[in-house]
Each structure stands twice: as C-alpha cells, then as structure tokens.
Amino acid sequence: MKCSLCGYEFDISESSSACSSCPMNKSCTLLRCPNCGYEFPKEPEWLEKLTKLFKGKKNGRINS
Amino acid sequence: MFIVKNKETDNLSDSHGAQKKTQLKKIVLVGNPNVGKSAIFNCLTGSYTVVSNYPGTTVEVYRGKFKIDNQNFEIVDTPGMYALTSMTEEEKVARNILLEEKPDIVIHVIDAKNIERMLSLTLQLIEAGQSIILVLNMIDELEKSDIKININALKSELKIPIIETIGTSGKGIKELKTAIIDYKIKTNNFIINYDKxxxxxxxxxxxxxxxxxxxxxxxxxxxxxxxxxxxxxxxxxxxxxxxxxxxxxxxxxxxxxxxxxxxxxxxxxxxxxxxxxxxxxxxxxxxxxxxxxxxITMHPVYGVPILFIILYFGLYKFVGVFGAGTLVDFLENTVFDKYINPFFIKLFDILIPWAFLQDLFTGEYGIFTLGLRYSFGIILPIVTVFFFVFAVIEDSGYLPRLAMLVDNLFKKIGLSGRAVIPMVLGLGCDTMATMVTRTLPTKRERIISTILLSLAIPCSAQLGVILAIFEGKNSALLVWAIVMGLVFLLIGYLTSKLFPGEKPVFYMEIPPLRLPKISNVIVKTLSRINWYLKEILPVFLIASVLIWLGQVSRIFDMLLFILKFPMKWLGLPEEAGKVFLFGFFRRDYGAAGLYDLKKTGLIDTTQIVVASIALTLFLPCVAQFLITIKERGIKTGIGISIFILFFSFITAFAVNFIIRSMGVNL
Structure with missing residues (x-):
C-alpha cells in the first residue's frame, strides 16, 4: 500500500493501527497513512479480483 | 580481512579508524519501508531468526546469525526509516539500534529505481561515520524502468562498496557476503556542505x-x-x-x-x-x-497560475460543465424523468393503494423519485468525474506540491501546508476531513481547520452541483467564489488571532512528479465511487423516509414555516427553506435541492448566488456536526455550529443587500 500524498509505503495492519483511537474504525472502509494521516478508500474486493483477472489475461493466462 | 573501527577515536576525528574486535561482529540492515530488507535478511540468515519487541516499545525487531567462511555474524533487521531524524516510533527504534548497538557494518538497502529519494539516508549514514555497504535492491525492477545507474560512478562518488541484488531471488547475495567479509574501514572524506x-x-x-x-x-x-x-x-x-x-x-x-x-x-x-x-x-x-x-508547481508566483489552470480545466470544465452539466442533464432529464420515475410511479400505483404510503416511494420526496434520483441522477455523475480528476491529480504527485505552495498563505491564517490534507479531503467528504484534523500538530490548528471545513469547504458533490447551477452565469460564479475565498481567509485570520500560538512548522517528503498511470486512476476512481455509494445511499434513503415521516406528522411543515422568515430576510422564496433542511441531512442533498429549485424557475440569478453562499456556509451535515462534537468537545462543537448558523445567514444577507443596493445585474 502506498500513500497517494506522501508516498509512504505501509501495509494494511499499519493503517488500522493509525486509526485505532477512532470510534468509527470498525465500520470504516478508509485506509489512513500512518505517516501523514491522508485517507483513501481501500480497493474493493470485486475490483481487486477484476484487476487480477485483467492482469492475468494480459500476461496470457486467466486466473481461476 | 574484516577490520572493526574504534568508535571513540572515530568520533573524535570523524574518520574511520581501525582496530580489531574479537566478539561476534554485528551487522545492521537499515532502509526505507518496503525496500526488501527482510528478503536480504532471510537470504543471509536462512531460517534462524529471533523476533522480539524493542525494549519499552511495541516495535518488532528481527535478529539472526549467519556464517561466512567460518566467521560468525549477528544481523539485525531494523524497522523502516526515512532519515536519521526520527519522527515515528519505528524510526526511533532503528536509530537507537545504530546508536546503542554500535554495529560493525551497516547495510543500507534501497529500492534501486527510487535511488533519488533514498540516497539521502545513505549520505546521512556516511556523515554519521557508519561503515556502510549500499545495497541496490530490486534491480530487476530498475531494468524495466527508464533509469540507468552507473554503479562505478556512484562508487567513486560515495567511496563505499555497492552491491546490486534481487532479494526475492537471492541474486547478488554471494557478492554481498564477499563485500561483508572483505570490508575495509577507510577514511571517507565525503561531506555535505551546509553553507552558513x-x-x-x-x-x-x-x-x-x-x-x-x-x-x-x-x-x-x-x-x-x-x-x-x-x-x-x-x-x-x-x-x-x-x-x-x-x-x-x-x-x-x-x-x-x-x-x-x-x-x-x-x-x-x-x-x-x-x-x-x-x-x-x-x-x-x-x-x-x-x-x-x-x-514551478511549488513556486509562490508561477505555482499560482498552474493551480488556476488545474482548477479551471479540472474542476470547472470537467466536473462543472461536463459532469454536472452534460451528464446530470442526460441522467436527470432523460433517464430518470422519462423512464425510471414514470416506471416506479406506475408500479407503486398498482402495488400500493394508499396515497400517503405511495408518497414514501414515489411522492415529491419519495425514496425513488427523490432519494434514488438525487443519488444516481445528480450526485453520482458529479462525484464520478470529480474522483477521476482527483485521482489524476493524486497520481501525478501534485498534492504534496500543492501543500508546499499554499504553506505560506496558510501560515497567515494560523495553519501550515499540512492542513491541505484535511482541506483537500474536505472536497471529498467534510466529515472524514474533520476526523483527519486530529493529525494536525497543535490544538489551535485543529480548531481553525475544523471551523474552515464546516464553513467554507464545500464537498465535491455540493461544489459540482453549484457549478452546474451557475452554468452560463460566469459573473455569478465569480461572486460566489470571491465570497468563499474571502470568508476562508478572513475567518482563518480572525480565528488565528483568537487562538494565538506559534507559527506552525511544516515538512513533507515530496515524491517525484510523474505522468499518472491510467490503471491507477481507474482503480482509485472506482474505489472512491464504491466507497461513496456505500456512504450516501443509506443516508439519502433514510433522509427520504424521515422527510416522509416529517410530512405525515407535520413536523416538516412546521420547520419550513420557521425557515420562511430567514428565507424572506435573504430575499429568497419560501420554497428555499426545504433546501436548507435537506442540507442538514447532507450538504450534497441540499445542493441537489437547490438544483431542483433552480429548474422550477422560481429564483433569479442574484437569489441563486445568495442561496448558494448561504448553503455553502450553512451548518455542516448531521454526520459532520456529530464528528465535530466528538473531535473538539461538546462546547467547542456546539459553539462552532451556532457561529456558523448565524454567520452563514448574515453573510448571505450582506451579499444580497450589496448586490441589490448597487443594482448589479448578474
């Protein structure tokens, strides 16, 4: 995961620790950069699957 | 031959002395996060690893042992660090390991294709007198990029061993081991000149x-x-x-x-x-x-016209004219008015015989005729094009440059460039942005930015609808923009005087400027649309139900009756009252109401300007109101809301008065 604002690279577990004090963190689908606080939505699962499928086709194979 | 330096001597002379050490030689791996340090660590140690928390922290540190030619080494994999100036707990731990564990060799691992951003830490490590081996990792990715590094030239500039590796495949590890065993301490005369x-x-x-x-x-x-x-x-x-x-x-x-x-x-x-x-x-x-x-994008003079060009083409032309004009016109007037609304009206006429219950679904404020129409016919096309423009700007690396550009201006209103983060996020959703204000370093900055977010930062949907409302009325749009700009600066300035404090300091690592990748832009846009729909759909539907209940119980009429008076003072028709009621549910919901009102032809251009100003400045939506109370406390939260309520109407009243008394024809 790379922050779109400051370029800091982090993984999702770091992001959730950055907003652990927020009361909405359980239901919130946003990711917060632990470095600068910038928030952005997590890529939805359906889009992740679609991207993988597209990449797979591009590489000459189809992911199952 | 491995020679270990004497730290005391080195410290005095800033040179690399040489003295042999008998104990286990210690190697420390350092580098930015995600450069492949762990892969290098695993290649060197194999499976022998001990994980423990660094004393007094929750930060995990990996330690291992390995042998090269019967010589034993201990290796420590440190948490990611950007510089020796430690900001985060992880960086503090990494620096403490360097300071306290006095490693014999420091292996600085960098992502080779990002050498421009990462070499600064190498220079700091050389400056600190560390015995360094620079590892250019991920060279396979470097080969795919358009960057070519002349390794010999880099070696002669830095005068340290440099090894190319691919940590994931183990390529270059043999050479790294040789470099470790052959490491010779030399005086490194490389220095950074700090001028004065x-x-x-x-x-x-x-x-x-x-x-x-x-x-x-x-x-x-x-x-x-x-x-x-x-x-x-x-x-x-x-x-x-x-x-x-x-x-x-x-x-x-x-x-x-x-x-x-x-x-x-x-x-x-x-x-x-x-x-x-x-x-x-x-x-x-x-x-x-x-x-x-x-x-030039960060230059205080040349950066401003660039910002205006981006705002003109990105926001006005693309979001305003294309998104809020062309797309909304098609979806609203063709798709909803001709097909979807008549279909649901007919369907609920057949399904539900009671008129009052039909109203819940297909009445003036019905779930389908208002809630869904506002969500998909008006707001969705606007936020879609806005999120697209935003993703292009975000992926190009312009946002941190914008933060640097406005830093000086923001300092005059008690903020710093760091406040650009909540302000820019406010264009997406002010509620989320209000939560982000907690990342600002001082209470003063947090209060100022919360007020400005509640008052003068319209969310993207509201902004898009306002641009659509002003379509073809450029002078009216200019008046609205000037009033918003003045309010932003004036209230910011006055609030900073009310809460005095030190001038804020702002630093930010600036990632490289690049051409946006279309795949990134599409993924970011779709992710945001997905998130936005999940957020707004339930609220719009609940709002329709609440308005319907308000209608049935007559509370809605009572509130509209009360709002009749401020509407009259502002020179607006009574019907404008419902726009403000909608606005309290969600800002974009209110803006969509104003769009509807304009379509009826009940208001002239001056009234549109006055209503838009009042609505933009008006109380934040319910969610933002609650978050403001949560973040700033009940006293400050309610205080801010009362101030905004009066300020929005007074400003709109003053604008109406000035335009009317000057006889300006917008």
Missing amino acids: LEIALSRLKSSINIGQNFSTRSIGALILMEDEDIIDKTIDSESDKQIINNIITEAKSDYNEPLNYIITLKRMETVKKILKYVLEPNYSVKLSIRNFLSK
Whole structure:
C-alpha cells in the first residue's frame, strides 16, 4: 500500500493501527497513512479480483 | 580481512579508524519501508531468526546469525526509516539500534529505481561515520524502468562498496557476503556542505559528548534540527544546553525557514549533484525536466497560475460543465424523468393503494423519485468525474506540491501546508476531513481547520452541483467564489488571532512528479465511487423516509414555516427553506435541492448566488456536526455550529443587500 500524498509505503495492519483511537474504525472502509494521516478508500474486493483477472489475461493466462 | 573501527577515536576525528574486535561482529540492515530488507535478511540468515519487541516499545525487531567462511555474524533487521531524524516510533527504534548497538557494518538497502529519494539516508549514514555497504535492491525492477545507474560512478562518488541484488531471488547475495567479509574501514572524506550552518556545526563540536556512535558532525546536524532525543542523549550539563540553544538561535536568524528544512534541502541538493554523474544522460535530462516542473508547481508566483489552470480545466470544465452539466442533464432529464420515475410511479400505483404510503416511494420526496434520483441522477455523475480528476491529480504527485505552495498563505491564517490534507479531503467528504484534523500538530490548528471545513469547504458533490447551477452565469460564479475565498481567509485570520500560538512548522517528503498511470486512476476512481455509494445511499434513503415521516406528522411543515422568515430576510422564496433542511441531512442533498429549485424557475440569478453562499456556509451535515462534537468537545462543537448558523445567514444577507443596493445585474 502506498500513500497517494506522501508516498509512504505501509501495509494494511499499519493503517488500522493509525486509526485505532477512532470510534468509527470498525465500520470504516478508509485506509489512513500512518505517516501523514491522508485517507483513501481501500480497493474493493470485486475490483481487486477484476484487476487480477485483467492482469492475468494480459500476461496470457486467466486466473481461476 | 574484516577490520572493526574504534568508535571513540572515530568520533573524535570523524574518520574511520581501525582496530580489531574479537566478539561476534554485528551487522545492521537499515532502509526505507518496503525496500526488501527482510528478503536480504532471510537470504543471509536462512531460517534462524529471533523476533522480539524493542525494549519499552511495541516495535518488532528481527535478529539472526549467519556464517561466512567460518566467521560468525549477528544481523539485525531494523524497522523502516526515512532519515536519521526520527519522527515515528519505528524510526526511533532503528536509530537507537545504530546508536546503542554500535554495529560493525551497516547495510543500507534501497529500492534501486527510487535511488533519488533514498540516497539521502545513505549520505546521512556516511556523515554519521557508519561503515556502510549500499545495497541496490530490486534491480530487476530498475531494468524495466527508464533509469540507468552507473554503479562505478556512484562508487567513486560515495567511496563505499555497492552491491546490486534481487532479494526475492537471492541474486547478488554471494557478492554481498564477499563485500561483508572483505570490508575495509577507510577514511571517507565525503561531506555535505551546509553553507552558513558550517559555523554553527563547528561551534557545536566542543559541546557534544564524545562516546556516541554517530560522528560529532552528524550529531551536530541533528541538534540543529532540534532533535530532542539526541539533545538529551548528548548534552549533559545545563550550561552546555544553554550554549547549544544560543548556537541554534543564532543559526536560525540567518534563515526564514526552519533549520530542519534547510538541512534536508542541502542533502537533497547533494543527492541531485551526485545523480547528475551517476544516472545515464537521457535519464538526467528527463530528471531535470521533471525537477523543473516540480519546482514551478511549488513556486509562490508561477505555482499560482498552474493551480488556476488545474482548477479551471479540472474542476470547472470537467466536473462543472461536463459532469454536472452534460451528464446530470442526460441522467436527470432523460433517464430518470422519462423512464425510471414514470416506471416506479406506475408500479407503486398498482402495488400500493394508499396515497400517503405511495408518497414514501414515489411522492415529491419519495425514496425513488427523490432519494434514488438525487443519488444516481445528480450526485453520482458529479462525484464520478470529480474522483477521476482527483485521482489524476493524486497520481501525478501534485498534492504534496500543492501543500508546499499554499504553506505560506496558510501560515497567515494560523495553519501550515499540512492542513491541505484535511482541506483537500474536505472536497471529498467534510466529515472524514474533520476526523483527519486530529493529525494536525497543535490544538489551535485543529480548531481553525475544523471551523474552515464546516464553513467554507464545500464537498465535491455540493461544489459540482453549484457549478452546474451557475452554468452560463460566469459573473455569478465569480461572486460566489470571491465570497468563499474571502470568508476562508478572513475567518482563518480572525480565528488565528483568537487562538494565538506559534507559527506552525511544516515538512513533507515530496515524491517525484510523474505522468499518472491510467490503471491507477481507474482503480482509485472506482474505489472512491464504491466507497461513496456505500456512504450516501443509506443516508439519502433514510433522509427520504424521515422527510416522509416529517410530512405525515407535520413536523416538516412546521420547520419550513420557521425557515420562511430567514428565507424572506435573504430575499429568497419560501420554497428555499426545504433546501436548507435537506442540507442538514447532507450538504450534497441540499445542493441537489437547490438544483431542483433552480429548474422550477422560481429564483433569479442574484437569489441563486445568495442561496448558494448561504448553503455553502450553512451548518455542516448531521454526520459532520456529530464528528465535530466528538473531535473538539461538546462546547467547542456546539459553539462552532451556532457561529456558523448565524454567520452563514448574515453573510448571505450582506451579499444580497450589496448586490441589490448597487443594482448589479448578474
């Protein structure tokens, strides 16, 4: 995961620790950069699957 | 032959002395996060790893052992760090390991394709007198990029061993092991020239305790950057602390910017100078073009027209004219008015015989005729094009440059460029942005930005609808924009006077400027649309139900009756009252109501300007109101809301009065 604002690279577990004090963190689908606080939505699962499928086709194979 | 330096001697002379050590030799891996340190660690250690929390923290540190030619080594994999100036807990731990565990060799792992951003830490490690091996990792990715590094040139510039690796496949590990075993301590004369700060650095030398694992020059630079942790560790007596404070104060007087910024800038300049000789010529030309573009986007004079060009084409032309004009017109007037609404009206006529219940679904404020129409017919096309533009801007790396550009202006209203983060996020959703204000370093900045977000930052949907409402009425749009700009600056300035405090300091690592990748832009846009629909759909549907209940119970009519009076004072028709009621559910819901009102032809251009100003400044939506109370406390939250309620109507009243009495025809 790379922050779109400051370029800091982090993984999702770091992001959730950055907003652990927020009361909405359980239901919130946003990711917060632990470095600068910038928030952005997590890529939805359906889009992740679609991207993988597209990449797979591009590489000459189809992911199952 | 492996020779270990004597830290005390090295510290005094800032050179690499040589003395043999008998104990287990220690190697420490350092580098930015995600550069492949762990892969290198695993390649060297195999399966033998001990994970433990660094004392007094929750930060995990990996330790392992390995052998090269019967020589035993201990290796420590440190958490990611960007610089020796520690900001995060992870960076503090990484620096403490270097300071306290006194490694024999420091392996600095960098992502080769991002050498421009990462070489600064290499320079700091050399400056600190560490015995370094630079590992250019992920060279497979470097080969795919348009960057070519001349390794020999880099070696001759830095005078340290440099190894190319692919940590994931183990390529280059053999060479790295050879470099470790053959490591020879040499005096490294490479220094970063800090210009006028050199005087302060040489004066600091006499006050710094010897016995640190970092050179006095490096400790001096950290002290000038006012690193509290380092000051506590290296300065014993109060009198020395006083001397150091005086040196820092004198050094500061030579610059308008904080010393942290000046030192970081000097290091970046040095990196650029080195890369001029190290990167292949074609890439150097590309880099200089990129650097030029990067500089002008942050320039206090040239940066402003660039910002206006982006706002004009990105926001006005694309979001306003295309999204809120063409797309909304098609979806609203063709798709909803001709097909979807008549279909649901007919369907619920058949399904539900009771008129009052039909109203819940297909009435004036029905779930389908209002809730879904507003969501998909008006708001969705606008936020879609806005999120697309936003993703392009975000992926190009322009946002941090915008933060640098507005930093000076923001400082005049008690904020810093850091506040651009919540302000920009506010264009997406003010509620989310209000939560982000907690990342601002001072209470004063948090209060000022919360007020400005509630007052003068419209969310993207509201902004898009307002642009659509003003379509073809450029002078009216200009009046709205000027009033918003003035309110933003005036309220910011007055609030900063009301809550006095120190001038905020702002630093930010600036990632490279690049051409946005279409795949990134599409993924970011779709992710945001997905998130936005999940957020707004339930609220719009609930709002329709609540309005229906309000209608049935007559509460809605009562509220509209009360709002009749302020509407009259503002010179607006009674019907405008419902727009403000909608606005309290969600800002974009209110803006969509205003769009509907304009379509009825009940309001003229001046009234549109007045209503838009009042609505933009009006109370934040319910969610933002609750979050403001949560973040700033009940007293401040309610205080801000009462102020905004009165201020929005007074400003709109004043604008109406001025336009009418001057007889201006918009």
